[in-house]
Amino acid sequence: MRPTPRAETFPANTPAASQVFTTVLSQGPLPRLEVARRVGLSPAAVTKAVRPLIEAGYLVEGVDEEARPALGRPANLVRVDGGRALFIGVKVTGDEIIAVLTDLCCRIRVARHLPLSEREPKAVLAGITDLVQQLLGEADGSSAPVLGLGIAVSGDVDRGEGTVRYSPFLEWRDVPLAELAAMTTGLPVTVDNDVRALTVAEQWFGAGVGLSDFAVVTVGAGIGCGLVVHGRVVAGAHGVAGEIGHVTVDPAGPLCHCGNRGCVEAIAGEAAIVRQIREATGAELPDAEAALALAREGVAAARDVYARAGEAIGRGIATVANLLGPERVIISGEGLAAYDLFAEQIRDAFVAAAFGSAARCDVRTHPLPFDEWARGAAATAIQSFIGPDTSR
Amino acid sequence: MRPTPRAETFPANTPAASQVFTTVLSQGPLPRLEVARRVGLSPAAVTKAVRPLIEAGYLVEGVDEEARPALGRPANLVRVDGGRALFIGVKVTGDEIIAVLTDLCCRIRVARHLPLSEREPKAVLAGITDLVQQLLGEADGSSAPVLGLGIAVSGDVDRGEGTVRYSPFLEWRDVPLAELAAMTTGLPVTVDNDVRALTVAEQWFGAGVGLSDFAVVTVGAGIGCGLVVHGRVVAGAHGVAGEIGHVTVDPAGPLCHCGNRGCVEAIAGEAAIVRQIREATGAELPDAEAALALAREGVAAARDVYARAGEAIGRGIATVANLLGPERVIISGEGLAAYDLFAEQIRDAFVAAAFGSAARCDVRTHPLPFDEWARGAAATAIQSFIGPDTSR
Numbered sequence: 001m002r003p004t005p006r007a008e009t010f011p012a013n014t015p016a017a018s019q020v021f022t023t024v025l026s027q028g029p030l031p032r033l034e035v036a037r038r039v040g041l042s043p044a045a046v047t048k049a050v051r052p053l054i055e056a057g058y059l060v061e062g063v064d065e066e067a068r069p070a071l072g073r074p075a076n077l078v079r080v081d082g083g084r085a086l087f088i089g090v091k092v093t094g095d096e097i098i099a100v101l102t103d104l105c106c107r108i109r110v111a112r113h114l115p116l117s118e119r120e121p122k123a124v125l126a127g128i129t130d131l132v133q134q135l136l137g138e139a140d141g142s143s144a145p146v147l148g149l150g151i152a153v154s155g156d157v158d159r160g161e162g163t164v165r166y167s168p169f170l171e172w173r174d175v176p177l178a179e180l181a182a183m184t185t186g187l188p189v190t191v192d193n194d195v196r197a198l199t200v201a202e203q204w205f206g207a208g209v210g211l212s213d214f215a216v217v218t219v220g221a222g223i224g225c226g227l228v229v230h231g232r233v234v235a236g237a238h239g240v241a242g243e244i245g246h247v248t249v250d251p252a253g254p255l256c257h258c259g260n261r262g263c264v265e266a267i268a269g270e271a272a273i274v275r276q277i278r279e280a281t282g283a284e285l286p287d288a289e290a291a292l293a294l295a296r297e298g299v300a301a302a303r304d305v306y307a308r309a310g311e312a313i314g315r316g317i318a319t320v321a322n323l324l325g326p327e328r329v330i331i332s333g334e335g336l337a338a339y340d341l342f343a344e345q346i347r348d349a350f351v352a353a354a355f356g357s358a359a360r361c362d363v364r365t366h367p368l369p370f371d372e373w374a375r376g377a378a379a380t381a382i383q384s385f386i387g388p389d390t391s392r
Numbered sequence: 393m394r395p396t397p398r399a400e401t402f403p404a405n406t407p408a409a410s411q412v413f414t415t416v417l418s419q420g421p422l423p424r425l426e427v428a429r430r431v432g433l434s435p436a437a438v439t440k441a442v443r444p445l446i447e448a449g450y451l452v453e454g455v456d457e458e459a460r461p462a463l464g465r466p467a468n469l470v471r472v473d474g475g476r477a478l479f480i481g482v483k484v485t486g487d488e489i490i491a492v493l494t495d496l497c498c499r500i501r502v503a504r505h506l507p508l509s510e511r512e513p514k515a516v517l518a519g520i521t522d523l524v525q526q527l528l529g530e531a532d533g534s535s536a537p538v539l540g541l542g543i544a545v546s547g548d549v550d551r552g553e554g555t556v557r558y559s560p561f562l563e564w565r566d567v568p569l570a571e572l573a574a575m576t577t578g579l580p581v582t583v584d585n586d587v588r589a590l591t592v593a594e595q596w597f598g599a600g601v602g603l604s605d606f607a608v609v610t611v612g613a614g615i616g617c618g619l620v621v622h623g624r625v626v627a628g629a630h631g632v633a634g635e636i637g638h639v640t641v642d643p644a645g646p647l648c649h650c651g652n653r654g655c656v657e658a659i660a661g662e663a664a665i666v667r668q669i670r671e672a673t674g675a676e677l678p679d680a681e682a683a684l685a686l687a688r689e690g691v692a693a694a695r696d697v698y699a700r701a702g703e704a705i706g707r708g709i710a711t712v713a714n715l716l717g718p719e720r721v722i723i724s725g726e727g728l729a730a731y732d733l734f735a736e737q738i739r740d741a742f743v744a745a746a747f748g749s750a751a752r753c754d755v756r757t758h759p760l761p762f763d764e765w766a767r768g769a770a771a772t773a774i775q776s777f778i779g780p781d782t783s784r
Contacts, residue, residue, distance in 0.1 A: 156748050156749060165749070166748060213628075213629050225715070227715065227716070229621040229622060229626060229716075230621060230622045230623075230624050230626075231622075232622050234621060234622075234716060234717070235717070236605075236716065236717020236750065237605050237717050237718060237719040237753070238717055238749040238750060238752045238753065239717070239748075239749050240713075240714065240717045240747055240748050240749050240750040241714075241715065241716055241717040242715060243714035243715060243747045243750065244715065246714050246745075246747045247639075247711055247714065247715075248640075248641070248707060248711070248745065249640070249643070250642075250643055251641070251642055252644075258747055259744070260744065260745055315640060319639055319640070319711060319715070320715060321632075322632065322633075322635035322636075322638050322639065323617070323619065323633065323634060323635060323636065323639075323711070323712060323715060323716075324619070324621075324626060324628065324633055324715075324716075325626070325627070325628020325629050325630055325631070325632045325633040326628075326629060327629040352651070352652065353638075353640065353652055355632055355635045355638045355650055356548050356557075356558060356631075356632050357548060357557070357630040357631050357632050358628065358630060358632040358635065360630045361629070361630065
């Protein structure tokens, strides 16, 4: 049997040190003075904060050879040594498990997929353990230790407790996944909602870097939303937040699995689109790809369904903008494959329903391959490792 | 002419000191150790932070005589000396100006009302200046200086710039109210949206004390919402946030002044209720009071309008809960006068539309007299005085 992976504690034990590290991680390399400016600390406080991090090898400081000026003193930049530590991120979908091995900068080194035939917690846990062991094997060749495992699952997840409270796709209730996976892998485990995990990755390493207020809207099997407000991901006092999929668009609309009518997800979720196109055209449609193909062929009834889906998504985004006024909304998810069929409707519905200057919100798309969901899980593991005060 | 009020700077010049003061202000009197625990600082750091505040007279420390135990050492408590400084808060509505003189703990000492016959910025400014001069006269008898003026206006207000960008009720666009009022009163001026100002008051001195995530929903002429997320009031990147009044309840519903159909405000705002009852009953209704009287008499068509209004408000609150998962939603505003006519519908619609554990949010009412809106404005002035890092 493989030895238990070695435990290591992050040497930033003050909020200031965590903040300095997170800033360099997401925005570096940076000169110390610029780090001080961005975190609002004195240069002396930054120097004090970086010392133990440099000693432990998490930060390195040196001249940026590529940016060396022709004349004058070259800038001394602080950056994270990505190779100092490795992390594993796992995303569980209804039909497969995706696992990635990343470095400390959340760059993917290896990705592995495993089809999922059964959805019971026991089978899923076995699959996760198998993939993690494979990736630990890959990591063995590196000098860097694997310091954490993040697992992302759709649904109501209590990150603090490490519990999947309810996952409709997996049909799970109250599964203590963090505890179970920690036992089978020997790693410290973070379990989070998949959209929130993706939002952490966007905040630290993606289209949300440097923004204190933004939203990630994911379009696909479900319609999800991760929110960053005042620099931190919104978790909800009772574990529910970002449920843009259950914003009501039309109280007389189709029935949603949540029991209400006309939710965004009941109109624009993948299953809803397939069902509506099937009803409108009478065509036998095995899946979303077939539905998309029909619309691409120009079948008007199919195109109308996508147009209405876009309108519902645009209204949902406007609701987020009217309530929170984010700087940016990033639309992503596998549903972007059909983006050409509803981009205009999203935009038009958003502009029509946005109140006043909320319409100035920067709505953009950021296509993310499925591995990115697993990378989001790795980002939560990195976040947990760095410490509880670094969600900013 | 009255001499320019004297300027004074708050002696808490670090985020830690501001945080300590704000905690004692909203949650005190507290023993130092308890302050340290609540703000997450060391007792030594708290001692360092409170020293200049005690020296300047903003904080006092002493035995709580009322809570002196029969045996053992009495607790030494830190509290704010409310009488150390005074503030003025002004709320401008469509037909009157309300001004209050408060102490540093936001306790109202005097309230004055002035009917507003004209709504042009010049006339409103003259009214504000008049009331402020009256209250400065009242304050003259006190040894405490008046250190700030807060003005609350409904609509799109840029607090940072001190500008009312758009106020539908006043029909104002881009009025630099803070600059103008500073010139006529000589006081440092904070201008904020009225619902956000009320939310600051609830956060520091009301039903939101100690909560990091809550919402204030105001029901009346407009339907507004102030949001506190991660301990800070949400302002919106472009000045718009909390627009629960423009959450769509029914896309086929009545036209709203924002240009969309079926917004919460177009169904549950005061003018909408009066209009709908007029249409349904054919009765001549001069105002909301007459509409309310009709419903109270038991006229079914009038009661139905209130019931639908409650349903719209409940759906709006559920949307807030589904997106943000607040711990508590506080319903307030002059519309609460009709609360018995729609309380049940608010509750039922909220529970039906809340997703999963979002339904566990504590939805409660907190009736606030109109003076409280002006008190909210005073709270923003206190907040500005204490410093920019104290919004938590």
